[in-house]
Amino acid sequence: MAALEAAALFDDAALGERLAIEEDVRRQKAVFVKDLDDAVYSSLKNDAVRMGAYLRAIARAAPGKRVLDVGTGPEALLAVAAAKAGAEAVVACEVSPAAADRARAAVAAAGVAHVVTVVTGHSSEVAGTIVSVLGGPADVVVSEIVGDLASEEGMAATLAQLPATLVAKTGAWSVPARAETWVAPANLRLPASGDGGSSDVRLPMVPPPATLLGDRRLLECIDANDLRLEQTREHAWTVAAPSTLTGFFCAPKIVLDGEDAIDCWTEATSWRSVLCLLDEPVLVEAGDEVGLSATADLRRFPVVHALAATVNGKPAGTVVVKLPDS
Numbered sequence: 001m002a003a004l005e006a007a008a009l010f011d012d013a014a015l016g017e018r019l020a021i022e023e024d025v026r027r028q029k030a031v032f033v034k035d036l037d038d039a040v041y042s043s044l045k046n047d048a049v050r051m052g053a054y055l056r057a058i059a060r061a062a063p064g065k066r067v068l069d070v071g072t073g074p075e076a077l078l079a080v081a082a083a084k085a086g087a088e089a090v091v092a093c094e095v096s097p098a099a100a101d102r103a104r105a106a107v108a109a110a111g112v113a114h115v116v117t118v119v120t121g122h123s124s125e126v127a128g129t130i131v132s133v134l135g136g137p138a139d140v141v142v143s144e145i146v147g148d149l150a151s152e153e154g155m156a157a158t159l160a161q162l163p164a165t166l167v168a169k170t171g172a173w174s175v176p177a178r179a180e181t182w183v184a185p186a187n188l189r190l191p192a193s194g195d196g197g198s199s200d201v202r203l204p205m206v207p208p209p210a211t212l213l214g215d216r217r218l219l220e221c222i223d224a225n226d227l228r229l230e231q232t233r234e235h236a237w238t239v240a241a242p243s244t245l246t247g248f249f250c251a252p253k254i255v256l257d258g259e260d261a262i263d264c265w266t267e268a269t270s271w272r273s274v275l276c277l278l279d280e281p282v283l284v285e286a287g288d289e290v291g292l293s294a295t296a297d298l299r300r301f302p303v304v305h306a307l308a309a310t311v312n313g314k315p316a317g318t319v320v321v322k323l324p325d326s
């Protein structure tokens, strides 16, 4: 009897989790389907740092392989690159029907329609189609669903939800291999965005070194071979000189493979740095300790990051950050 009750409970929990995932996918689709912004896509295409690193990594990973591009966008840039690098077959999967239609035209214009098939749908919902088009499981998955906070576009859950029938997640199966967000305490005053309690400001620049009160530390890591969907980290910095703690700068680093990485702390890219502003700035003296306790639930969409600050152990405010408009 006890075993039966336990089984029933387990089923309820599994059903609840499945329904929660479906709801997350629905919310993620709603964001991406409305978000067909030409200015954003042309900034991605014209980001020479991003494109150079991706093209080099794809040229190493794709030759002779079955490749899945998750979230190909309207120009199918990564899928076309994989085909040109000598992939055996490529599926370019795209959740936005309008972007998928444009991707089909881009693939034809690039002269690689015999290698690349565009499949419309969310990656979690079209696995069977992808495997049948590829003629077997994918060897390599390429994607660029990395937010200004790396996990906020749903990359971790998206990779975790790819079934084993679609890709065996071993070795160098994912480009990027890792996407990280790094964080440092900051002294920079700017008006908060004021979108319902969240107070993050997105800036088209690397975190300015002169505004930082300490070195950068790891806030989160999406490692394709070790996907952790709940992340908590604690950090502490000792302040070197009198200053004001206004919040924390965050920016991503995308490790494509063993040879190429895009470090948005040192190179200007299409990713923006995120200034997470405390409600009230706090004066700090040399020797004071700034603490940070950060949590993020990467299973859910939108991913919500909570950054709780302390100064000398006393609470200094919590900043909650999520993808704008999600």
Ligand SMILES: C[S@@+](CC[C@H](N)C(=O)[O-])C[C@H]1O[C@@H](n2cnc3c(N)ncnc32)[C@H](O)[C@@H]1O
Residues within 6 Å of the ligand: 032, 033, 044, 045, 070, 071, 072, 073, 074, 077, 078, 093, 094, 095, 096, 099, 121, 122, 123, 124, 143, 144, 145, 146, 154, 158
């Ligand atoms: C940042 S854009 C990148 C486009 C292109 N891969 C590139 O690198 O230029 C991300 C794209 O992925 C799509 N997308 C995000 N998650 C997806 C998923 N799980 N399945 C299918 N498409 C997805 C979005 O609609 C969007 O077009």
